[in-house]
Amino acid sequence: MERKYSNAEFMKVVGRRRSSVYAEKLLNEIYMDMFLNRLHREQTRRRIEKVIDEALDTRDEQKFHLYAGKLFDFREVK
Numbered sequence: 001m002e003r004k005y006s007n008a009e010f011m012k013v014v015g016r017r018r019s020s021v022y023a024e025k026l027l028n029e030i031y032m033d034m035f036l037n038r039l040h041r042e043q044t045r046r047r048i049e050k051v052i053d054e055a056l057d058t059r060d061e062q063k064f065h066l067y068a069g070k071l072f073d074f075r076e077v078k
Contacts, residue, residue: 041074048074 048071055064 045071045074 048067051067052064052071055061055067
């Protein structure tokens with residue numbers, strides 16, 4: 001799902017095509033990909049936090065440590 005775009009790559013592609021319509025479409029694709037990636041990360045983070053809250057409510061220490069570790073790893077990856 002996650003694609004990496006660099007400014008240099010973008011400029012190479014746009015320079016080859018010399019079309020502002022193509023550049024606009026490519027830029028829209030990049031922004032859409034970034035938006036969807038951000039949305040997915042936020043949803044995943046919320047799910048993990050919900051499971052952590054449930055583990056705290058039920059005093060499930062093992063589940064808490066498991067998902068707290070996952071949340072920590074998830075935040076480190078960014």
